[in-house]
Amino acid sequence: MLQILGRASSINVRKVLWTCAELDIAFEREDWGAGFRSTHSPEFMALNPNAMVPVIRDDDFVLWESNTIIRYLASRYGGESFYPTPAQARARVDQWLDWQATDLNNAWSYAFMSLVRHSPQHQDSAALAQACSTWSRHMAILERQLDSTGAYVSGDAFSLADIAIGLSVHRWFATPLAHPSLPAVAAYYERLSQRPGYLLHGRNGMP
Template sequence: MIKLLGKSTSINVRKVMWALAETGQPYEREDWGDGFRATNVPEFLALNPNAMVPVLVDCDFVLWESNSICRYLAGKVGRTDLLPRDPQARALVEQWMDWQATDLNSSWRYAFMALVREHAAFTDPAQIASSAAAWNRNVGILDRHLAANGPYAAGAQFSLADIVLGLSLNRWLKTPIERPAYTAIERYLELLRERPAYRELTGCA
């Protein structure tokens, strides 16, 4: 039985939960992280020295980093629709997964920590505005890509890239910032809402 360590409110834990749902793999989840069991204890650090969730434990195999876990889960059951075998098709999926973990995540962090988490260290109005603007610019990059190459991030077929991007877009929608009207993003989200795991994890009807 696969064990997933991490609280379900974590966006990175949700990525793994969605990947598990799409691949039909049974698992047990334990709550770790803020508000639950501390991740800075020896028991957890032995699994992930970064003291961060999620961590996947599959028998004696331990893996951290949410996007890597998603790749592992698709590969384990041979889901080449989610992570293609063809080098070019696979590279496109991984390109958007890596972009989500780097450029997109970096842009929203300050605004999200200030406006949603209300963290005391994130209160500078100028930095909040700059972060929100960068966030919108990056979503605009995805919007233009989807308009030209969609309907999904890697083309015609749903993939792991859509799991990580879909949850990031849900965070974008739920953060109280002004957002441009992106037509391709709206169509994309309509497609994602057809997937039961997305609806369950985001609370979308």
């Protein structure tokens, strides 16, 4: 059985949990990370030298990096409907998965640590204002894309990109900052909320 290592409150672990829900993959999960077993232990670092969750074990196959994991699960467990095999359609999904992991994640990191985690190292007012502005600018990119497709991030059909970005959208709405009007993003948030996996692992009250 698939094993998932990582605490369920981690946004990156929740990508994997939501993907498993979409694909009806049975799994066992172990709590690792903040408040649980240390990811800096030799046991965990033998699996992921970065000491970060999630990690999966699929029989003897070990994998880390959340977006890579969900790509793997879709490829291995019949997820062609939302991770298509034609090169151009797959590249469009990968484009937005990579954007989430780099540009969008970096945009919300400081503001989230300041406003939600209340990290003492993230309380500089100028840096926070800049971070909120940068986050809003990236959400405006998403707004334009969703307004163009009228449905989901990579087109008119749900894809893996929506799993990664849908969790970031929940974080956007759950973080106490001034939110500019983004009607396409708001409609997308409600559209994703029709999916049981998102309600369970995405829009579940955990920022």
